[in-house]
Amino acid sequence: MKLRTYRAFQAMILAGLGFFLLNRYWAGQLIVYIHQRYVWLVLPAALVLLAIAYTLFNQRPPIRSDEDSFLAVTQAPPGSNWRLLMMLIPLVLGVMIPIAPLGAEAAGSRQVNRTLSFSSDPYLTEKVLALDPGTRSIMEWLWAFDAAVDKRELNDQPVSLEGFVLIREDLPEDQFLVARFVISCCVADATAVGIAVQPPDQESNPTDGWVRITGQMQVITQETKETLLIQATVIQSIEMPEQPYLYQ
Amino acid sequence: MMEILSQTTQYLTTLSTIFLGIFIEALPYLLLGILASGILEVFVRREFFLKHLPKNRYLGVIFGSFLGLAFPVCEHGVVPLVRRLYNKGLPASMGISFLLAAPVMNPIVIASTLAAFGFGPVFYGRIGLTLIIAILTGLVFTLQKDGEVVKALSQELLFDCQHCNHEIDQALSFKQKLSQAIVISGEEFFDIGLFFIIGAFLAAALQTFIPQSTLLALGGGPMLSILLMIALAVVLSVCSTVDAFLALSFVANFSTGSILAFLVYGPMIDIKAILMFTRVFKKKTILYLALIPLFLVILATLFINFRLSV
Numbered sequence: 320m321k322l323r324t325y326r327a328f329q330a331m332i333l334a335g336l337g338f339f340l341l342n343r344y345w346a347g348q349l350i351v352y353i354h355q356r357y358v359w360l361v362l363p364a365a366l367v368l369l370a371i372a373y374t375l376f377n378q379r380p381p382i383r384s385d386e387d388s389f390l391a392v393t394q395a396p397p398g399s400n401w402r403l404l405m406m407l408i409p410l411v412l413g414v415m416i417p418i419a420p421l422g423a424e425a426a427g428s429r430q431v432n433r434t435l436s437f438s439s440d441p442y443l444t445e446k447v448l449a450l451d452p453g454t455r456s457i458m459e460w461l462w463a464f465d466a467a468v469d470k471r472e473l474n475d476q477p478v479s480l481e482g483f484v485l486i487r488e489d490l491p492e493d494q495f496l497v498a499r500f501v502i503s504c505c506v507a508d509a510t511a512v513g514i515a516v517q518p519p520d521q522e523s524n525p526t527d528g529w530v531r532i533t534g535q536m537q538v539i540t541q542e543t544k545e546t547l548l549i550q551a552t553v554i555q556s557i558e559m560p561e562q563p564y565l566y567q
Numbered sequence: 568m569m570e571i572l573s574q575t576t577q578y579l580t581t582l583s584t585i586f587l588g589i590f591i592e593a594l595p596y597l598l599l600g601i602l603a604s605g606i607l608e609v610f611v612r613r614e615f616f617l618k619h620l621p622k623n624r625y626l627g628v629i630f631g632s633f634l635g636l637a638f639p640v641c642e643h644g645v646v647p648l649v650r651r652l653y654n655k656g657l658p659a660s661m662g663i664s665f666l667l668a669a670p671v672m673n674p675i676v677i678a679s680t681l682a683a684f685g686f687g688p689v690f691y692g693r694i695g696l697t698l699i700i701a702i703l704t705g706l707v708f709t710l711q712k713d714g715e716v717v718k719a720l721s722q723e724l725l726f727d728c729q730h731c732n733h734e735i736d737q738a739l740s741f742k743q744k745l746s747q748a749i750v751i752s753g754e755e756f757f758d759i760g761l762f763f764i765i766g767a768f769l770a771a772a773l774q775t776f777i778p779q780s781t782l783l784a785l786g787g788g789p790m791l792s793i794l795l796m797i798a799l800a801v802v803l804s805v806c807s808t809v810d811a812f813l814a815l816s817f818v819a820n821f822s823t824g825s826i827l828a829f830l831v832y833g834p835m836i837d838i839k840a841i842l843m844f845t846r847v848f849k850k851k852t853i854l855y856l857a858l859i860p861l862f863l864v865i866l867a868t869l870f871i872n873f874r875l876s877v
Contacts, residue, residue: 402757412583413587416580
């Protein structure tokens with residue numbers, strides 16, 4: 320391949336990648352891939368990609384070489400076709416495969432943590448226990464459960480939280496898990512966390528999708544281990560929240 | 568049939584999301600590395616660079632392990648940068664101590680580790696062990712000739728004017744030089760970035776088929792927990808600038824030694840790094856680069872695990 324053509328393809332791929340990232344940035348969709356803490360870094364990265372694309376395109380060697388430039392490189396480096404194809408992977412995956420946050424399907428084959436370790440720092444312990452129970456997320460409930468010295472103090476506290484429904488075989492038939500993915504850096508480190516839910520009656524037992532659960536927390540003993548169970552009073556189907564993950 | 572199809576679609580969607588997660592999260596740091604490399608190639612003369620290097624190669628190895636403080640790059644940015652430094656005449660052993668230490672020994676990572684763990688055994692352990700292991704590994708490579716360790720750079724990654732004389736070089740305007748630096752950075756992206764993409768893809772595939780919960784569920788024990796955490800660091804391939812917060816979530820279930828193994832070995836070696844190394848080092852060097860730190864990390868963190876549990 321001629322170096323001129325190669326440079327043009329390089330520029331197109333980089334520009335495509337830059338515009339793809341800008342598009343995801345403005346659409347607020349980057350949180351599907353990375354922790355919201357690092358989203359801002361993508362903006363300069365996309366601009367740098369566009370600047371490199373622009374420069375590569377402008378610096379293509381001219382079509383006709385000057386008389387004295389017979390020594391100049393006019394051919395693309397070896398393996399350039401292969402390089403161009405491989406560099407298209409992120410763009411092709413990003414554009415062709417519909418954007419889908421990790422949810423019930425991805426959690427289906429994974430272990431769902433029903434306990435979560437929390438800091439041993441007394442200040443943080445106190446802080447998590449002082450959170451208004453009605454606003455705690457699944458992650459914060461599991462933290463509070465870990466932090467509480469007497470787990471029973473969580474009994475009968477009001478619950479109002481969102482998550483996706485998971486039916487698990489290790490739960491009694493009339494119960495299900497309400498779960499979320501927790502991420503620290505990016506979706507590569509996502510872990511699913513969940514709490515068992517006891518629906519008010521059989522009719523309101525959902526089988527999939529996102530739900531808002533309102534009810535009361537119970538600390539129960541299961542096979543000699545204490546665990547959390549939500550006694551639900553209302554189970555309401557909802558759309559997937561704007562921020563599908565919980566961030567730690 | 569329908570079920571297999573839907574299962575495959577599900578795997579593909581998860582794979583794509585995780586791959587893009589790893590790619591997007593590390594991209595800014597990789598770009599920082601290739602830009603630094605392009606600028607270094609065009610604006611810093613080999614003679615100027617060599618004049619400022621320590622003459623003693625043992626001292627050079629120690630100096631190299633602290634270079635990250637001046638070039639704040641993580642493990643993705645450091646590979647193109649170290650390759651460029653080699654081209655400018657950096658001794659192989661010094662480059663190796665820089666390569667292994669810089670992902671931790673830089674202001675961003677020091678700050679994020681401090682934010683996650685505070686001043687304590689994990690913070691001091693991470694910095695201390697990284698320095699010791701990077702220096703020891705670098706010293707091993709002082710025994711070899713540079714040509715046996717490092718591959719030569721291919722033509723498209725070099726400044727066009729390196730064969731011409733200094734008058735022509737000086738005749739180029741700042742803008743022209745900057746354009747050259749950006750073109751070289753672009754070439755670098757298509758060269759080393761390619762291996763970064765393959766590495767991210769492999770890491771995403773492993774994550775899709777072997778979720779970290781499966782690894783973590785394998786359990787503890789002073790030795791097994793270290794090996795698990797090292798395996799997790801290699802599989803996750805998370806950038807060192809952000810891994811401290813991730814490690815924090817393992818604190819309650821894993822020993823200090825194994826957390827340190829994750830925080831020290833992870834930034835040095837992971838799937839992406841090994842693939843990117845193939846553009847810089849000869850095969851034998853890559854093997855040593857993966858195994859010497861592995862052996863030292865296991866030894867040190869095992870010692871910490873037994874020491875702290877007594």
